[in-house]
Ligand SMILES: O=C(O)CCC(=O)C(=O)O
């Protein structure tokens with residue numbers, strides 16, 4: 559299993575009266591450099607078999623609850639599959655990932671110690687071929703021309719796969735280094751092969767960290783598609799707006815955590831830390 563490799567100490571605001579924050583980083587300094595420079599870092603073993611089972615059950619439960627007869631999740635050409643949002647609010651099993659050291663420590667190493675997170679999922683289904691997403695990146699906020707004091711929206715997604723990522727279920731593709739600078743805009747309905755693209759096939763429980771501006775796409779499932787459940791765990795500095803598609807549920811489960819959680823929990827939920 560993954561383990562901490564080194565400790566990074568952060569003194570905030572140069573104020574020695576505030577205790578430094580120590581982060582036990584679950585990656586080597588070389589891996590951190592690769593994530594920052596190339597825009598991605600692969601992990602084959604985020605989760606144990608027990609954790610995979612538990613998270614699959616939670617995804618299935620929420621997916622069944624949200625599926626309706628008029629669900630249009632198979633109809634989108636650009637992003638097919640069923641998308642689930644605000645998952646910390648929808649099932650307690652996901653709380654396992656709220657303070658998950660193998661991911662949050664890496665997020666803190668590259669973004670700073672005060673990060674917030676959110677959790678989404680994408681599910682594609684057995685026996686439905688050609689489920690895929692177009693090329694895209696997540697923080698589509700960079701103006702052209704670039705204003706001189708523009709703050710780059712650095713954030714990090716951890717794509718965690720609860721099923722094997724194969725040619726049948728649909729690998730994930732990414733283009734290293736496309737997260738740097740303003741990049742060139744991608745067009746809608748772009749499924750083309752990109753120069754330098756990397757195609758990842760991974761065992762269940764593995765995944766990949768990506769910078770949120772990295773070009774990536776979920777590739778098409780094959781003619782005998784198998785179940786494919788992906789979790790997207792997103793981290794950003796806690797002072798950046800924590801935007802999630804879709805409305806949060808009324809009386810979501812995190813209401814309880816907001817009442818009882820410690821300061822780290824509140825920070826991870828986007829309350830405090832700034
Ligand atoms: O399913 C995948 O592998 C990637 C999906 C994706 O990029 C997304 O949902 O934003």
Ligand SMILES: [Fe+2]
Pocket residue numbers: 694696774
């Ligand atoms: Fe994506």
